[in-house]
Amino acid sequence: MAHPALEGPRPAPRHRLHAGGVLNHRPFISIRADEPHSRIWFETSPRHLAGRGDPRHITQALRAAGWSNHSDPDYPHVILASPDQRCALALEPETESYSKWWRISCTGDDENWYAQFGGNTPVEILAGFTDALLSPAPETAPDVWPILIARGWTHVRDERGHEIAEHPDGIMQLRRWNTATGWDASWTAAALLPNGLGGQETVWEACLGNAQHLVAAFATALVDPAPVARAEFDVPHSSLVTQKPHGRQGDELAKEHAARLARARATAVRHRRTGLTAQPVTSTTPAAPVAAGRRR
Numbered sequence: 525m526a527h528p529a530l531e532g533p534r535p536a537p538r539h540r541l542h543a544g545g546v547l548n549h550r551p552f553i554s555i556r557a558d559e560p561h562s563r564i565w566f567e568t569s570p571r572h573l574a575g576r577g578d579p580r581h582i583t584q585a586l587r588a589a590g591w592s593n594h595s596d597p598d599y600p601h602v603i604l605a606s607p608d609q610r611c612a613l614a615l616e617p618e619t620e621s622y623s624k625w626w627r628i629s630c631t632g633d634d635e636n637w638y639a640q641f642g643g644n645t646p647v648e649i650l651a652g653f654t655d656a657l658l659s660p661a662p663e664t665a666p667d668v669w670p671i672l673i674a675r676g677w678t679h680v681r682d683e684r685g686h687e688i689a690e691h692p693d694g695i696m697q698l699r700r701w702n703t704a705t706g707w708d709a710s711w712t713a714a715a716l717l718p719n720g721l722g723g724q725e726t727v728w729e730a731c732l733g734n735a736q737h738l739v740a741a742f743a744t745a746l747v748d749p750a751p752v753a754r755a756e757f758d759v760p761h762s763s764l765v766t767q768k769p770h771g772r773q774g775d776e777l778a779k780e781h782a783a784r785l786a787r788a789r790a791t792a793v794r795h796r797r798t799g800l801t802a803q804p805v806t807s808t809t810p811a812a813p814v815a816a817g818r819r820r
Contacts (some may be wrong), residue, residue, distance in 0.1 A: 567751035567771035568759060572696045572715055573727065574752050575759040577647040579615055581781070582626075582654050586613065588785040589658045589792035607792075611657055617643065621760070622726045626650065628657075630735070635661070637733035644715075644728035644760050648752050652745025656738050658791045665736035668711075668743050672698060675747040695727070695764070698743060710734045713746070717761070727760050753777055 568574040579602070586604050587593065591613075594603040602615040611630040618625060621643035629638045641650055669679050672689040677698075679689045685702030699712045711734065715727035732739050753772060759765050772780070 563755055563774075564769060565753040565771060565773055565777065566756050566767035566769050568754040568765050568767050569749070569751040570691075570693070570696075570765065571646050571648055571748065571750070571752045572691070572746060573759065573761060573764045574646050574648075574754050576621070576625075576644050577752060577754065579647060581647040581784075582613075582651055583615065584781075584785055585651065585788040586654060586657075588788040606657065613654070622728065624731075628654070630657075635735060637735045637738075639731060639733040639738075641730040642726070642728040645730055646752060648748075649742065649745045650730075653732070653738050653742040655788070656741035658788060659795060661735070661737050666740040668698070668700070668736065668740050671740060671743045672747060675749075677747070696746070698746070711736075711739045713742070717764075 583602055583604065586606075590607045591604040592607070594605055594612075595601060596603075600617065602613070604613045605611070610632045611628070614627045615625060616627075623643060624640040625643040626641040626645065627638070628640070630636065639653065669687070669689060673679055676692050677689045678692075679687065681687045687700045687702075689698045690696070695717060696715050697713065699714075701710050701712070703710045711732035712730065713732060714729035716724040716729075717727060719725045730742075732742060751768075751771070754767065756767060756769075759767075
């Protein structure tokens, strides 16, 4: 599902005038990037069941903040690395939407973590996690549970120290497993539906690693009540969401995305100027996310 995003120039044998009077080179073929201004958008809620959205909501913001592109142009994936080469993001779409499409990792003297997100993870929620990568980690990580409890989630802790918070709909969960530190995925999130056979169907799930300030940022985006823009029925389970027409459309959504990219650039510049970002290491090879064969 395409989202109104800013597009860079592409080699093309012809020209076309886009909204706003910008003249771009275009190939003579219809592509999904053309859709934002030619389809009707619906305000969709709750956001945790709205489906994946457009990945450029994530990738273009990181690029605007100075992340470098290490993708293979002949392979359908995206590989980005942070300016200091400590963090890396891989987006590799697969046939199954519940597979881990997104993988993000960070290696360094002060932190080591690895996170992965299923294909149906809404990009507006994932952006809470990735946007937090653009700023230095706080000295004291915020508590995650009050963020959820304030929005009506329940929270329990069992005798082994494991904790779980659940959305009032009984579908969305956030868990903290009482595990060892290091690369262990101590925080997880999942949207699970009963399958009628005594089991559960996974709408999407995520392993959030152990960087609590990133989990808190993810949780903040997760409970945000604001609807997100999706095309009609372009959701994993249309019966579980409310879609209202006559909301924000192509031009307005494109302006919102442009403002988002401007904020990402400003954040990166601000932290570079104040010396809060880490200095680049000498290696030019990014810390690639851990390879993971076939993921289910």
